[in-house]
Amino acid sequence: MSDENGASDFLLQVIDVHKRFTGVYxxxxxxLSFVRGQIYHLLGENGCGKSTLIKIISGAQPPDAGELVIEGKRHARLTPLEALAAGIETVYQDLSLLPNMSVAENVALTSELAEHDGRLARTFDRRALQQRAGRALGAVGLPSDPEFQATLIEALPLATRQLVAIARAIASEAKFVIMDEPTTSLTQKEVANLIAVLTSLRVQGVTVLFVSHKLDECYAIGGEVIVLRDGQKVAQGPIANYTKAQLSELMTGRELAHTRYRTQEHEAADVVLDVRGLGRGGLFSGVSFSLHRGEILGVTGLLDSGRNELARALAGVAPADAGTITLDGQPIALSTxxxxxxxxxGYVPEDRLSEGLFLDKSIRDNVVTAMISSLRDRFGQLDGKRSRELAERTVAELQIATPDIDKPVQSLSGGNQQRVLIGRWLAIDPHVLILHGPTVGVDxxxxxxxxxxMQGLSARGIGIVLISDDLPELLQNCDRILMMSKGRVTGEYRAAELTEAELYRALLAQAA
Structure with a gap:
């Protein structure tokens, strides 16, 4: 595509790019070709090549073959600094913010590096920095006052850090912005704000490559979709031309269910967990519910509803200071x-990377962690044979894709990592399993x-508490859903009798 003067309309082209790691493509x-002022959604299962493509475009990795063409200029490879200088900015899933620097300094970081040949100036022009940061922060709906700009990143909640990282891309006046799972930690209100930001960037002629597993958000944003599978492009076109079922089949190569996984109504059974008047220091209070054997109970609400704090209290991570918990008819204390x-x-935390897994340890070590005391031999050493059998059984049962249980868990895709974490707690033969955002960042x-x-565990009689803000996830899997707002349970719904629109309206009504 070019105009009458021969100039290309493409901002960026990826041409016949190949990349292998230890012989595997x-x-x-x-x-791929990207035009100015368009939004592209990069979809595919974990391990399909999305992360590798992002790293090649941003200069973090070189391709083995092929080339990049940026505004007509050909590159066999890019360095990170060359990518920044070319106007390519990446908001990574791990944010890449400097926690001991202020909000304003982080927002201005990319601009400073690009303007000073990869080096940070010994002293910043504070006035110019605050003006630049203020405009970018305002664009993503964050405060732009001096007090907020001076706040250290490490003092901010994860959702706010995500928006700061996006503000940094805006401040650099990038031409091509890659957003890798930018909404993972955002509330629905913040997601709506981000969609408005993306619309503004598109109007300004900025090209956005949006990587997400959340198809509803992709449809709301609009634009083009690119689907990768097994390292190859299998589809590209306007996202409105594809149904969810079609995209899912393109990504996986197989047809997936999009109706309820909960195919049978849960029959009344004994109460396994009974919670009465549970509370913790102003974060939540007066929470009461019963969980039956084999039941899947959903808990949802906005980010400040108290749902996350309730999850940690039920796991003993941040214990409640009021109320009672009864397990199998016996009062228990969950102080640790x-x-x-x-x-x-068992408790599967929302952030598997920082709260759940030992990333540099093996899959086997991560699986057996909760059972170490019972896997020791008479000399106090870990019984290698029994630990291997447990890990291999877990890998097979949960379909964890790995050639070797002694590989580090960080070598696995996000979905496989999550199954390792679930497998750890299945090893204790749980009565209750608390799943806190179990599919965050999962394809x-x-x-x-x-x-x-989850459905199989329920059939075995395990009571499951599913804490999530993914409304389709709750409706597809749960028997009942509890709504929380401002630290209290404000509603209870039968999942089979509810539509997503009705649940969303209830969520907004409670927030109001």
Whole structure:
């Protein structure tokens, strides 16, 4: 595509790019073209090549073959600094913010590096920095006052850090912005604000490559969709031309269920967990509910509803200071995570990377962590044979894709990592399993596997508390859904009798 003077309308082209790691193709002959002022959604299962493509475009990795063409200029490879200088900015999933620097300094970081040949000036022009940061912060709906700008990143909640990282891309006046899972920690209100930001960037002629597993958000944003599978492009076109089912099948190569996984109504059974008047220091109070054997109970609400704090209290991570908890008819105290484990309550945290997994340790070590004391031999050493059997059984049962249980868990995709974490707690033969955002950052294929695992665990009589802000996830998997607002349970719904629109309206009504 070019105009009458021969100038290309493409801002960026990826031409026949290949990349291999230890003989395995991550990308195989990928060719893409990006026009100015368009939004592209990059979709695919974990391990399909999305991350590798992002790293090649942003200069973090070189391709083995192929080239990049930026505004007509050909590059066999880019360095990160060359990518920044070319106007390519990436908002990574791990944010890449400097926690000991202020908000304003982080927002201005990319601009400073680009303007000073990869070096930070010894002193910043504070006035110019605050003006630049103020405009960018305002664009993403964050405060722009001096007090907020001076706040250290480490003092901010995760959702606010995500918006700061996006503000940094805006401040650099980038031409091509890559957003890798930018809404993972955002509330629906913040997501709506981000969609408005993306619309503004598009109007300004900025090209956006949006990586997400949340198809509803992609449809709301609009634009083009690019689907990768096994390192190859399998589809590209306007996202409105594809249904969810079609996209899921393109990503996975198989047809997935999009109706309820909960195919049978849960029959009344004994109460396994009874919570009465539970509270913690102004974060939540007066929470009461019963969980039956084999039941899947959903808990949802906005970010400040108290749902996250309730999850941690039930796991003994941040214990309640009021109310009672009864397990199998016996009162229990959950003052520490060890208490929860002793009572056979498993907890899969929302942030598997910082709260759940030991990333540099093996898959086997991560699986057996909760069972180490019972896997020791008479000399106090870990019984290698029994630990291997447990890990291999877990890998097989949960369909964890790995050639070797002694590989580090960080070598796995996000969905496989999550199944390792679930497997750790299944090893204790739990009575209750608390799943806190179990499919955050997980592709559609892995979601399907995790949902089927949940249903299987329920059939075994395990009571499951599913804490999530993913409304389709709750409606597809739960028997009942509790709504929380301002630290209290404000509603209870039968999932089978509810539509997503009705649940969303209830969520907004409670927030109001």
């Amino acid at each position: 991550a990308l195989r002959g990928v060719t 995570p060890a208490d929860a484990k002793r009572h056979r309550i 559609v294929g892995s979601k399907d596997i995790i949902y089927r695992i």
